[in-house]
Amino acid sequence: MSELLDVSGDFPLLGRTxxxxxxxxxxxxGATAQKPTAVLDAERxxxxxxxxxxxxxxHQVAEEATEAYESARAALAQFVGADFxxxxxxxxxxxxxxxxxxxFLNATLGLGGAEANGFRLREGDEIVxxxxxxxxxxxxxxxxAAKTGAVLRWIPATADGRLxxxxxxxxxxxxxxxxxxxxxNVTGAITDVAPIVERAKRxxxxxxxxxxxxxxxxxxxxxxxxxxxxxxSGHKMLGPTGVGALYGRAALLEQMPPFITGGSMVEIVTxxxxxxxPPPQRFEAGTQMVAQTVGLHAALDYLSDIGMERLAAHEDQxxxxxxxxxxxxxxxxxxxxxxxxxRLAVVAFEVDGVHPHDVGxxxxxxxxxxxxxxxxxxxxxxxxxxxxxxxxxxxxxTGAADVEAFIAxxxxxxxxxxxxx
Amino acid sequence: xxxxxxxxYQQVILDHSRLRSGERSLEHPHGESFQVNPTCGxxxxxxxxxxxxxxxxxxxxxxGCSISQASLSVMHEMLEGESFDDAEELGELFRELMRSRxxxxxPADQQQLEDxxxxxxxxxxxxxxxxxxxxxxALRDAMLQAQHD
Ligand SMILES: Cc1ncc(COP(=O)(O)O)c(C=O)c1O
Numbered sequence: 001m002s003e004l005l006d007v008s009g010d011f012p013l014l015g016r017t018x019x020x021x022x023x024x025x026x027x028x029x030g031a032t033a034q035k036p037t038a039v040l041d042a043e044r045x046x047x048x049x050x051x052x053x054x055x056x057x058x059h060q061v062a063e064e065a066t067e068a069y070e071s072a073r074a075a076l077a078q079f080v081g082a083d084f085x086x087x088x089x090x091x092x093x094x095x096x097x098x099x100x101x102x103x104f105l106n107a108t109l110g111l112g113g114a115e116a117n118g119f120r121l122r123e124g125d126e127i128v129x130x131x132x133x134x135x136x137x138x139x140x141x142x143x144x145a146a147k148t149g150a151v152l153r154w155i156p157a158t159a160d161g162r163l164x165x166x167x168x169x170x171x172x173x174x175x176x177x178x179x180x181x182x183x184x185n186v187t188g189a190i191t192d193v194a195p196i197v198e199r200a201k202r203x204x205x206x207x208x209x210x211x212x213x214x215x216x217x218x219x220x221x222x223x224x225x226x227x228x229x230x231x232x233s234g235h236k237m238l239g240p241t242g243v244g245a246l247y248g249r250a251a252l253l254e255q256m257p258p259f260i261t262g263g264s265m266v267e268i269v270t271x272x273x274x275x276x277x278p279p280p281q282r283f284e285a286g287t288q289m290v291a292q293t294v295g296l297h298a299a300l301d302y303l304s305d306i307g308m309e310r311l312a313a314h315e316d317q318x319x320x321x322x323x324x325x326x327x328x329x330x331x332x333x334x335x336x337x338x339x340x341x342x343r344l345a346v347v348a349f350e351v352d353g354v355h356p357h358d359v360g361x362x363x364x365x366x367x368x369x370x371x372x373x374x375x376x377x378x379x380x381x382x383x384x385x386x387x388x389x390x391x392x393x394x395x396x397x398t399g400a401a402d403v404e405a406f407i408a409x410x411x412x413x414x415x416x417x418x419x420x421x
Numbered sequence: 422x423x424x425x426x427x428x429x430y431q432q433v434i435l436d437h438s439r440l441r442s443g444e445r446s447l448e449h450p451h452g453e454s455f456q457v458n459p460t461c462g463x464x465x466x467x468x469x470x471x472x473x474x475x476x477x478x479x480x481x482x483x484x485g486c487s488i489s490q491a492s493l494s495v496m497h498e499m500l501e502g503e504s505f506d507d508a509e510e511l512g513e514l515f516r517e518l519m520r521s522r523x524x525x526x527x528p529a530d531q532q533q534l535e536d537x538x539x540x541x542x543x544x545x546x547x548x549x550x551x552x553x554x555x556x557x558x559a560l561r562d563a564m565l566q567a568q569h570d
């Protein structure tokens with residue numbers, strides 16, 4: 001085993017205590033990551049020196065703000081293997097996924113002219129999702145299908161929470177869109193993207209990757225993966241809330257009608273009609289979250305300094321520790337793969353005879369912050385025959401002592417509710 | 422002193438979550454209601470049979486945490502056979518307890534709550550109040566329906 005990273009000191013929030021003086025052990029990074037001082041300083045520094053609306057006005061501060069905003073875009077493009085103009089800022093991954101779904105809807109309603117033909121759906125066209133999706137990459141597609149008469153189909157999950165690669169033939173001639181997760185926020189399973197992209201391409205379907213969990217924990221390269229679209233959120237990558245992004249292949253972004261409309265995304269507006277700017281501005285309506293993009297830029301620098309390969313190796317070790325520790329508690333069943341191959345340090349589990357809320361409460365009492373509930377993935381839980389689970393997820397700042405505290409916490413849960421053997 | 426968590430999980434609550442008093446489906450209920458807690462997907466169904474504004478039978482089914490299940494169990498023990506007026510009054514008192522942030526109500530009220538007073542500590546945990554109230558929302562709704570029939 002190589003050395004684990006030791007950077008928790010960079011994260012001020014991790015220094016606090018909870019529930020009457022207990023050290024906070026933050027194991028909810030899958031929901032949102034804590035932010036290093038460098039990110040907090042960057043946001044504050046921007047607000048103190050350079051805050052202005054971007055792409056409007058010609059004063060010096062506005063120029064500086066625009067420069068900061070666009071240089072964050074450049075950094076992000078490089079970080080995920082995309083070109084500068086292929087990154088659209090959004091509020092979060094949810095908005096990015098809706099942006100794509102609404103491009104299809106608006107094109108189907110006749111907007112966007114002949115250029116948007118590739119986005120027009122006809123009755124009987126199929127949209128393929130998977131049983132491992134976060135609601136953010138499921139509900140927008142259900143809605144799109146309901147509005148257009150397209151048919152929603154899905155790739156099922158296996159008993160250990162991976163995508164069932166035996167059933168990729170759900171993707172066929174009628175498929176127009178394949179929307180799938182790069183890594184499940186419940187089971188932690190990492191998807192083998194290549195066979196899905198290959199099958200989608202062969203059938204002329206567009207691919208949409210939910211990279212929310214992956215981009216924050218693994219090196220990703222959207223060009224190398226051959227994707228059409230990918231969505232992710234800044235707050236899961238040590239950045240601020242309120243900023244996320246859509247990656248879209250340049251030729252496709254060109255063809256897409258806008259989603260949210262208004263100021264900053266238009267060329268000429270008359271009382272009757274409007275022409276729109278080219279991408280990415282076409283998709284960035286209204287005053288933008290500039291300070292948050294600057295914060296995210298600092299987060300990307302922070303991650304790059306560590307190196308995503310190193311981060312992934314660090315988290316692999318934590319996954320092994322988590323799975324090993326959990327395996328020592330017989331009352332606990334992992335919802336997801338129990339080996340470390342192609343899996344993130346996101347471990348959802350069930351404690352026999354104890355409801356997740358009660359598990360989380362006893363853990364919380366010891367300073368252990370985990371997620372309880374369905375984690376915005378009800379169908380995924382249903383595939384395991386449960387309603388809800390408890391989830392521990394690690395990040396760059398998680399250490400072996402945190403995992404130890406967590407395993408001790410699990411034993412306390414078992415004792416407290418008297419469900420031991 | 423007991424920690425906030427020990428106050429939350431009073432023995433009465435742990436016992437009732439296992440006892441599950443009144444857990445059954447009724448034949449031909451006069452009113453019934455199904456409620457879901459959107460944060461965890463927990464659900465319960467409360468059914469009532471009624472004679473002259475009295476809960477002659479009260480049954481429930483559901484899945485949920487110890488707080489929600491114990492609350493249903495205590496509800497059944499305290500309210501089966503009681504009048505609508507008593508059920509409404511007790512429900513109102515329990516909702517007031519859940520708004521109290523962990524403080525006890527007036528001694529007379531606290532006494533009227535009987536086993537429900539064990540839920541006082543729940544109100545310190547905003548995320549758990551919904552668990553305690555889920556069954557009571559269903560009961561109120563089921564009683565309304567029974568009145569309309
Ligand atoms: C896999 C996955 N997809 C999508 C989302 C949605 O992200 P956001 O809520 O930031 O839009 C999340 C986060 O909750 C996630 O884990």
